[in-house]
Amino acid sequence: MDYLHDWANLLLRWGHLIVGVAWIGASFYFNWLENHLERQKASLGDGVAGELWAIHGGGFYHLQKYELAPPRLPEPLHWFKWEAYTTFLTGFALLWVVYYLNAGTMLLPPGSALAPWQGVVLGLGVVVGTWFVYDALCRSPLGRRPAWLALIGFALLIALTWALMQVFSGRAAYIHVGAAIGTCMVANVFRVIIPGQKALVSAMQTGAERDPAHGRHALLRSRHNNYLTLPVLFLMISSHYPMTYASEWGWLVLAGLMVFSVLVRHYFNIRHLAGRKVWVLPAAGLALVTLMATMAPESPPSREAAAREAAAREAAAREAPEIAFGEVSAIVEERCAGCHAAVPSFGGFAAAPAGVALDTGEQIRRHLKDIQRVAVTTRYMPLGNVTGMTDAERATIGAYIANQPPAPGS
Ligand code: HEC
Structure with missing residues (x-):
């Protein structure tokens, strides 16, 4: 069922995009035509408001727009x-x-x-x-x-x-x-x-x-x-x-x-x-x-402020027991991995959403930055907080990540 649901999602989205492109594309094109008609030419025929020439796909096109309507209804007449x-x-x-x-x-x-x-x-x-x-x-x-x-x-x-x-x-x-x-x-x-x-x-x-x-x-x-x-x-x-x-x-x-x-x-x-x-x-x-x-999010702290913060963090870390990675991975496993797994157990998903799987320690480590962004900063994950993630858990993850040495090159 979930598998079919994913296909319905894919095919409808794909189709929606295609027909939407056709609609908006035609509408942009006719706007363009209207704006580029040559209206001052002496050679314009009777009742013709303007015309233009275009080249596309290896052929020449000659379009005319009528002031009101042509003398007879043309056949076939294309509608959009x-x-x-x-x-x-x-x-x-x-x-x-x-x-x-x-x-x-x-x-x-x-x-x-x-x-x-x-x-x-x-x-x-x-x-x-x-x-x-x-x-x-x-x-x-x-x-x-x-x-x-x-x-x-x-x-x-x-x-x-x-x-x-x-x-x-x-x-x-x-x-x-x-x-x-x-x-x-x-x-x-x-x-x-x-x-x-x-x-x-x-x-x-x-x-x-x-x-x-x-x-x-x-x-x-x-x-x-x-x-x-x-x-x-x-x-x-x-x-x-x-x-x-x-x-x-x-x-x-x-x-x-x-x-x-x-x-x-x-x-x-x-x-x-x-x-x-x-x-x-x-x-x-x-x-x-x-x-x-x-x-814009708050600007990054100045260098002195960052140094002060790092010192404070170090002091806090000395007093508070360090948060172990196991604590973080346990939270992610409980709150995220139901959906974000190679084979999600949460109903409604046939594959890891957005391609993000979080069901092994290795994957969690790899995605730490993303986890921080979506679960600590914007808090838009877990989706609809269906898995009932608590503020304390978010804080734990945030504190753990904040204590990681910055990745080389960042
Ligand atoms: C109910 C299922 C569900 C749960 C639980 C869930 N997610 Fe998601 N997640 C999704 C869906 C669906 C998307 C794709 C939505 C989108 O494209 O915005 C997604 C997208 C993501 C993305 C990629 C999008 C981005 O902005 O980078 C990340 C990272 C992510 N989730 C992390 C998490 C974390 C961390 C947790 C646990 C704290 C979590 N998710 C819990 C369903 C879930």
């Missing part, structure tokens, strides 16, 4: 929608396989008052509910004031992140914010952009007047999708970076990264325009550096 839909479907299934099937460890923090099923219901509610709130905001009078809409949407997203961090584990909170944004983006395609295009096509076929509201709505939603792409891609890989989500300030870190990535996106949107704003990229860089500086 399944990239978005399949990204949603694989992502949803992956959320289920990774977070909901193991909700006790993956979704909820240690000591959560929620039962796993309640966590799952809450998670689903957030993903679906976000779309209804967002859609209502876009359709409200606020939809005509895009800057205010963006500002309020941003504030709501950060509030949502904060709230989720109070009930879910940090990484689950982040992934739910990502899933909620991604769902809004796909729903924009499914509920607004594609219906708008269908209305356009059917107006052409029947010769009816086109409803300009369709175009306006679709434009707003495409803009949102454009700007949300980079933040959502970060959220999808965020689980690899505990430094972002593992502190109580994780919601602010996400706010900073969103500002940074939206500015970068903005730069790419405007960089070909005349009168572009040169400050955008430096502002993005400044936002990133500020964030990095704010998040």
Whole structure:
């Protein structure tokens, strides 16, 4: 069962990545096209807004964009929608396989008052509910004031992140914010952009007047999708970076990264325009550096302070009995090795998670630095603290590692 679970995880993640690349890739490509059309040429045909030439894969391509529509509906006409839909479907299934099937460890923090099923219901509610709130905001009078809409949407997203961090584990909170944004983006395609295009096509076929509201709505939603792409891609890989989500300030870190990535996106949107704003990229860089500086762990002690500390440690070691490696390995064996073994005994794992096995003394020695980072500094292991590691045990491991002579070369 666990073995099949691992395969489901692998295949869904792989598939999600592939269709996601196809979706975002197509979207980047059409943005690029729009930005590079030559619109001033005398040779443009009737009703043609712009054209461009490109070379790729050993062939020349000639693309034209129409002001409104070509005189006759072309056949076949290619649509781009399944990239978005399949990204949603694989992502949803992956959320289920990774977070909901193991909700006790993956979704909820240690000591959560929620039962796993309640966590799952809450998670689903957030993903679906976000779309209804967002859609209502876009359709409200606020939809005509895009800057205010963006500002309020941003504030709501950060509030949502904060709230989720109070009930879910940090990484689950982040992934739910990502899933909620991604769902809004796909729903924009499914509920607004594609219906708008269908209305356009059917107006052409029947010769009816086109409803300009369709175009306006679709434009707003495409803009949102454009700007949300980079933040959502970060959220999808965020689980690899505990430094972002593992502190109580994780919601602010996400706010900073969103500002940074939206500015970068903005730069790419405007960089070909005349009168572009040169400050955008430096502002993005400044936002990133500020964030990095704010998040930085305490700076290393000065040389004198380090010497004083070493002396104090030596004195303490003389008084307190030295912590033996056996003590550390016993703790790791009890609290970690259930999952981190060549053949894990803990349900839900078919192989050592992240390739880190900790079931022999040799392996524990090899991974001391990692153990310190995840179990003492960030404390995000044991996952969900399912094995009930105590603070005293963390302190013991920390003290043991702190007393090791620094590795040669470090
Ligand atoms: C319930 C099962 C479970 C237990 C118990 C557990 N881990 Fe993990 N561990 C995981 C999973 C799953 C991952 C991969 C998660 C990820 O990629 O963030 C992981 C990843 C890791 C990693 C690699 C990721 C990184 O940031 O370097 C290290 C190191 C690690 N665990 C150490 C430990 C230590 C030390 C303990 C005991 C104090 C422990 N784990 C207890 C499930 C567990």
